[in-house]
Amino acid sequence: MKTETIRVTRRFDASAERVFDAWLDPERAAKFLFAMPGGRIVRAEIDARVGGSYCFVDRRDGDDVEHTGTYLEIDRPRRLVFDFLVPKYSTVATRVTVEIAPLGTGCELTLTHDGVAPDYSIRTEAGWNAMLEGLASEASIVSA
Amino acid sequence: MRLIAAQSPLDAALVALADPTRRAILRRLTKGEASVTEIAAPFALSLNAVSKHIRLLERAQLVERRRSGREHLLSFNPSPLDDVAGWIEAQRAVWTARLDALDAMLTAENRARARTQTKKGRYR
Numbered sequence: 318m319k320t321e322t323i324r325v326t327r328r329f330d331a332s333a334e335r336v337f338d339a340w341l342d343p344e345r346a347a348k349f350l351f352a353m354p355g356g357r358i359v360r361a362e363i364d365a366r367v368g369g370s371y372c373f374v375d376r377r378d379g380d381d382v383e384h385t386g387t388y389l390e391i392d393r394p395r396r397l398v399f400d401f402l403v404p405k406y407s408t409v410a411t412r413v414t415v416e417i418a419p420l421g422t423g424c425e426l427t428l429t430h431d432g433v434a435p436d437y438s439i440r441t442e443a444g445w446n447a448m449l450e451g452l453a454s455e456a457s458i459v460s461a
Numbered sequence: 462m463r464l465i466a467a468q469s470p471l472d473a474a475l476v477a478l479a480d481p482t483r484r485a486i487l488r489r490l491t492k493g494e495a496s497v498t499e500i501a502a503p504f505a506l507s508l509n510a511v512s513k514h515i516r517l518l519e520r521a522q523l524v525e526r527r528r529s530g531r532e533h534l535l536s537f538n539p540s541p542l543d544d545v546a547g548w549i550e551a552q553r554a555v556w557t558a559r560l561d562a563l564d565a566m567l568t569a570e571n572r573a574r575a576r577t578q579t580k581k582g583r584y585r
Contacts, residue, residue: 349562
């Protein structure tokens with residue numbers, strides 16, 4: 318009834334390879350991927366192979382929030398697909414697809430985040446942090 | 462399990478929209494008012510099961526109920542969808558901020574690389 322997919326497109330003045338690699342290098346990914354204002358990444362682990370998982374821990378106000386998931390497709394430098402879960406706030410993983418196309422001397426990246434609306438909810442202004450515990454509870458209400 | 466009491470209106474709307482039966486009910490109601498029986502007709506579900514879906518939609522204020530004689534008539538209230546749209550926009554803003562940060566990082570790397578190469582006396 319309503320779109321559940323977020324799509325963001327961005328051009329970079331860097332090669333597709335460099336942009337792609339930034340997503341799978343823990344040190345570089347920690348600088349942008351799950352870093353949020355007011356927080357800092359205290360742990361960044363990436364097992365960059367299909368079926369491998371990643372884990373980023375963001376510390377905010379002394380509170381640790383884990384972002385985790387599994388790589389589903391790794392096709393350097395064109396396409397990266399991973400699922401994504403914040404166990405503290407959600408029991409349902411969503412899927413992120415990163416597509417990179419060379420463009421002039423740089424590249425264009427299109428990010429698609431699927432399944433967002435039914436799985437998350439807002440509990441903070443940042444919006445990111447906040448997820449829905451309710452799917453399991455809701456299912457039990459409906460079947461109760 | 463019980464639903465946590467401190468559920469925001471947006472939580473309720475997202476929960477309500479997460480189910481295909483409830484989305485189908487809403488689609489039906491976008492065409493106009495209907496009774497519970499009319500809504501239940503196309504579904505292979507008991508009236509009781511459909512009523513539970515409707516209650517969840519009412520809790521999310523996506524559905525309103527009025528009484529007309531012995532009948533309860535339901536109608537669609539789209540305003541909670543604005544919250545959902547706002548939330549999706551917030552998610553988009555988060556990704557935009559992340560890609561900004563990626564851009565800033567790549568730009569910083571470009572500069573660092575240029576500096577190193579200048580020091581070594583190489584041309585770019």
